[in-house]
Amino acid sequence: MRVALIGCGFFAQNQLEAWRDIHGVDVVALRDTDPTKLNATGKAFDIAHLQSAWAPFQDGLSKPNAVRGPRYVTLTRRPRNWHRPWAALVA
Numbered sequence: 001m002r003v004a005l006i007g008c009g010f011f012a013q014n015q016l017e018a019w020r021d022i023h024g025v026d027v028v029a030l031r032d033t034d035p036t037k038l039n040a041t042g043k044a045f046d047i048a049h050l051q052s053a054w055a056p057f058q059d060g061l062s063k064p065n066a067v068r069g070p071r072y073v074t075l076t077r078r079p080r081n082w083h084r085p086w087a088a089l090v091a
Contacts, residue, residue: 002028008032009037009076027045027047
């Protein structure tokens with residue numbers, strides 16, 4: 001199963017550790033508005049497709065030579081009114 005993760009803070013690190021331990025799961029993309037966290041997390045977990053823009057994952061994942069889009073997207077951002085708009089983008 002191809003997974004994308006939104007938010008690269010504390011909870012993301014825990015989720016990425018768990019996803020890495022599940023056979024058949026491949027985290028294919030990360031997104032965060034903080035480029036420092038985004039790049040550090042991508043490097044730590046060997047995830048090449050990183051996005052900091054507010055746009056559906058499919059925008060960057062449908063271009064030639066890009067990875068296929070995720071089947072599942074998980075939100076690890078703080079709720080503060082963020083979950084609804086992010087969920088709408090990836091629905």
